[in-house]
Amino acid sequence: MKIGAIELPNGLFVAPMAGVTDRPFRQLCRRLGAGYAVSEMVTSKRELWQTLKTSRRADHAGEAAPIAVQIAGVDPAEMADAARYNIDRGAQVIDINMGCPAKKVCKRWAGSALMQNEALALAIVEAVVAACAPQGVPVTLKMRSGWCAAERNAVRIARAAAGAGVAMLVVHGRTREQGYGGAAEYETVAAVKAAVDVPVVANGDIATPERARAVLEATGADALMIGRAAQGRPWIFREIGHYLAHGEPLAPPTTLEVKTWLIGHLADHLALYGEQTGVRSARKHIGWAVHALPGGAAFRAAMNRIDEPALQVRAVADYFDALAERHVLLPAANDEGPDFAFGAASRA
Numbered sequence: 001m002k003i004g005a006i007e008l009p010n011g012l013f014v015a016p017m018a019g020v021t022d023r024p025f026r027q028l029c030r031r032l033g034a035g036y037a038v039s040e041m042v043t044s045k046r047e048l049w050q051t052l053k054t055s056r057r058a059d060h061a062g063e064a065a066p067i068a069v070q071i072a073g074v075d076p077a078e079m080a081d082a083a084r085y086n087i088d089r090g091a092q093v094i095d096i097n098m099g100c101p102a103k104k105v106c107k108r109w110a111g112s113a114l115m116q117n118e119a120l121a122l123a124i125v126e127a128v129v130a131a132c133a134p135q136g137v138p139v140t141l142k143m144r145s146g147w148c149a150a151e152r153n154a155v156r157i158a159r160a161a162a163g164a165g166v167a168m169l170v171v172h173g174r175t176r177e178q179g180y181g182g183a184a185e186y187e188t189v190a191a192v193k194a195a196v197d198v199p200v201v202a203n204g205d206i207a208t209p210e211r212a213r214a215v216l217e218a219t220g221a222d223a224l225m226i227g228r229a230a231q232g233r234p235w236i237f238r239e240i241g242h243y244l245a246h247g248e249p250l251a252p253p254t255t256l257e258v259k260t261w262l263i264g265h266l267a268d269h270l271a272l273y274g275e276q277t278g279v280r281s282a283r284k285h286i287g288w289a290v291h292a293l294p295g296g297a298a299f300r301a302a303m304n305r306i307d308e309p310a311l312q313v314r315a316v317a318d319y320f321d322a323l324a325e326r327h328v329l330l331p332a333a334n335d336e337g338p339d340f341a342f343g344a345a346s347r348a
Helices: 023-031 052-057 076-088 111-116 118-135 154-163 187-195 209-219 236-246 255-273 275-290 296-303 309-325
Strands: 012-014 068-072 093-098 139-146 168-175 200-203 223-226
Touching: 012 023, 012 236, 023 255, 068 076, 076 093, 076 118, 093 111, 093 118, 111 118, 111 139, 118 139, 118 154, 139 154, 139 187, 154 168, 154 187, 168 187, 187 200, 187 209, 200 209, 209 223, 209 236, 223 236, 255 275, 255 309, 275 296, 275 309, 296 309
Parallel strands: 012 223, 068 093, 093 139, 139 168, 168 200, 200 223
Antiparallel strands: none
């Protein structure tokens, strides 16, 4: 699997998720089997580049290559400048956000709202590719199947983007209208794959190894991008990788393994955000990790009252040590989404 000239170790990718895929989380997923991870989106607005939020997102200290940064905006010149800004700070791949369904993004006509204006979308692609080409940095594009069920225009945009020099396309099998509700469909992913010569990545509702293999077989996609299923279960990448390679499930990690990974992640998280902000923002990661475990709800409630980093780390360690003493096993990956039925798009 390659993005331009960049060779990746596998085709299992971490999706960019605002407030989630910061540098510590990307590094954790990479250690647990992901071959590639994309940053949280960075705004194209120059006046916001020096804010603490954006400066954290542009900090790639210690991050393994390739460093991929997603940029978001609506003005071609601003997006080109944002690409250059992030390349200067270490980005080796620039990803264009045309998939975010959040209202606060779409109301500014950014994210998946760009799919309603194909001329502007193509102008942005052309400007970003032109800015990145002199530095040998490939450009990728993440989009949805369309704006709404009546207008799934991913294939048209994919053809235009590939023709303009985009090196890889990621297609989330939902429309902007769906948000994250309903079921992802994969016919649009397959249609995009058939329409272009660049690598195509399938995204949406990939929560188990079995689903991962089914999506690859149904779409012919070159790789898979996983988002929400990695929240609290970042080892899903090694589970999928093992299943694709060997055709059999990988045993879930032990509670002590998860304890080690989570405490290491907490250390990296606190180092990036500082103690006060880090303790609060780490709570969601801890909550996801214990969600399906015995006493998880009570532990999350107690965790939300802890404001000291050392106490937070100790509480996590004690919780998982107690599970280990009781020989509690982690649950296997569970596909809680709707049954996978290739052909959903035509019936929607």
